[in-house]
Amino acid sequence: MDELTSFVALGDSFTEGMDDPGPNGTYLGWADRLAGMISTHQPGLRYANFAIRGKMLQEIVDEQIPLAVGLKPQLVTFCGGGNDLLVPGSDPDALAEVYEIAVADLRAAGSEVLIFTGFDPKHTPFLRSLRGKIAIYNSHLWSVAERYHCRVVDLWSMSVLHDRRAWSEDRLHLSPEGHRRVALRAAEVLGFKPEDDWSTPWPPLDNEDWMTQRRHDLKWAREHVVPWIGRQLRGESMGDGLAPKRPELLVFDGLGSAEAGEAAWKSAHRA
Template structure:
């Protein structure tokens, strides 16, 4: 995309950048890292990030999509629906219908759209039961991408993210290295040629005893999964009261190049 002079990122915690902390107390994440890569090639490039942790898809559509349209960027990155899919009893077909309406609005406004599929949860305890729903949702996203001529970052096929080092302690959000890998993949999809490879092999990792892994799984479920489900069922969110970290299109500094 030779004429890529502006990018607006919309979404939830994945796009906000949890858990990729910066020295100033905010999060960087794949979107900030991608923006820095693009800026290195185009100095007039501007970037906004409207994503807020915990947002459900309808909230993203109602609160962020109109702002993105108003900013009139060349490209919008759009990842959403994961929080909806994780709610017990949710319908991926219905979630995809909401997603498509938002893509149609963005395309009608003249923006290119970069779509992100859901992750493969095969290697995540408890969450692996969601694989079927995520696969159905992903199929819809590929169809939406085809209908509206969108590029796709296929997170499902990124087997490099199956390594636990790609994830933070809560296993719900990427680690800094996980975010870096996604940024590299997104840059590749956009036609850039990063020096580093997103699918480079991880260094060898010493194995752990089966019992130790199971204890860690139980601790993780107790401290992270159960509280998350409780918040969703109560209608609460980690992002309640938070504002976007980067609400306007502004030049990108070299922090994450």
Template sequence: MPRLSSWVAIGDSFTEGLSDLAPDGTYVGWADRLAQLLADRDPDFQYANLALRGKMLREIVDEQIPIVEQVRPDLVTICGGGNDLIVPGSDVDELADVFEQAVIALRQTGCEVVVFTGPDPRKQPVVRRVRGKVAIYNGHLRAIADRHGAKIVDLWAMPVLVDIRAWSDDRLHFSPEGHRRIALRTAEVLGLPVIEDWREPWPPVAPTPWIRSRQADLAWTRAHLLPWVRRQLRGKSMGDGLVPKRPELQPLADQSTGNGHAATA
């Protein structure tokens, strides 16, 4: 693996780390877990995470890429477009064009670029309705990565992420275990040695009775779906008024973080 002394992670809630909570109430997520692995190998390693929940792809491009262009890290990871795809009427091809221009701009900085496909949402209520759009967008992302020499972490090709236990109660963000497995997969793509395997099967679980599943669906609708719909109707975002949790490249030890949640190297 080439030495990576600096990394800037950009994107939305997936990269910010929702819903992987640290004991102090902050979010950890796959990116912080992977950053800990890299810091364990190199005490001078520097990391920034500019991702914010609710960001649309154009916002990521306009607000976060200029920072990458300024600091020119060794590595940049980008995941974006998921929030756009959920919006009715969004155009997958236009979205892919925006993403490709983002990758071109990032590659021009000379950094290594890693992109992420969307996971398969076939077991997720509401989101599974855009499964076809996600699949088409993923096809674009794979082609973009191939054209521009970017690495790709194919979340759709991770069957362990289809299991409901890989997702949090809001059914939109990954659970801590989901984030852990994604960190391991990303480390693998980067050529970073790990001693755990993201492919490890989930332990068997008894089927959930039908009535309990319907009760859970109702509770989820009240707690998560309806608030999301209200925000969309008002043009609001979960990230309004928030700032990135790691806005500057710094050694990991110098930053406030929920450590102790790293994947194992």
């Protein structure tokens, strides 16, 4: 795309950056990494990230979309609805209607919008049953992108993310390397040509026997699935009481560590 001077990221934990540890107890994530990539070539880039873990789509629309519309940034990245789809009985058709209204508002404000589809959960036992619902939602997102001339990062087709090393221990959030690959893919969609390839195969991994896999599955269910179900039953969210990590549209001040900065944009350049 043309010279990029301002960028606002909207969404939930995916865009906040869990579980990609950053400085001072915050997270980096693909959005911060993408801002780091862009700012290397656009030193005056202004960046804000309003995403907060646990947010449902309507909360993102009510709380974050108006802020972005008011700021009128050149680029808005918008990902939402994943937490809704985890809830039994949720309707991907109804969610897509809410999503489309938000995209229309962002486009009317003059912002370019980068949309993210949902991941393919076929390799995650707990989420595999949601595959059809996520696929329906993704189909709607592609249609919205076509109607409003938005670019799309197709997470569903990123088979490199099917490797368990792309995910943190909870299997719901990306690992630092997973976030790095998504940032590279987003940069590519925006018209950059990174020297690093987001689809580079992972190094060989020793296969675990069936019993070891089941022990890991049980440990994961005990430590992550059961607490998640408990929060849902209590009507609680991981993001309750949290504020956005980058609430103002300010000149990007770096990722907070030399190592992360190098990983984010060590070799990418404009096409």
